[in-house]
Amino acid sequence: MRTDLRNQLDHKSISKTEQDGFGRWGSSLQKIKRNRPLAFAFVVALSLTLGACTMMKSEPNYMNSIAMAHDYKKNNDYVNALLMYSQAVTEAEKKFGPDSGQVAMALGYQGQIYRAQGEWRLAYMTYKRLVPLMDKFAPDTRETKDLKKDFEFVKSKIIEYGIKTEDGYGADQIKKKDASKTKKPKKKH
Secondary structure, eight states, rough: OOOHHHHHHHHHHHHHHHHTGGGGGGHHHHHEEEEEEHHHHHHEEEEHHHHHHHHHOOOOOOOHHHHHHHHHHHOHHHHHHOOOOOOOOHHHHHHHHHTTTHHHHHHHHHHHHHHHHHHHHHHHHHHHHHHHHHHHHHTSSSSHHHHHHHHHHHHHHHHHHTTTOTTTTHHHHHHHHOOOOOOOOOOOO
């Protein structure tokens, strides 16, 4: 009997609370519950509008370009990563000068991708510009020594594959290599 009475009281208190609108805040809460889908749509529309406004106002800058390039690189989108690193080089040249550390950093990332993809001519041109910058900023570091080894490796690939560079690097070695292939060895009798 007590449980029936308790259930009846609980039921009455619940229905009374529903009628009262949960106290002072009840009517507001019920309005929010009824308009929840509309409120959600409004918040989404507002956030998209604000996001579009900030995207239109944003100007390319060095750090944003580097960050975006890293994201592309993580997702194995090397084409867009290279584009963003190129944009970072351009922005760094404008803001910091063509011989700055920021330019060297962006070129280093760019050179890594070219080398990894086997784009030897592009890697060569990137390293050709990067090595003097690294000698200027960090001449005796392990990174600079490794970079010079990478550059030598790229140079060897230029010669090995007979790739023509804009500055004519390796042309003499390529000619000698081609000449040695065309000569026939003398037969000894």
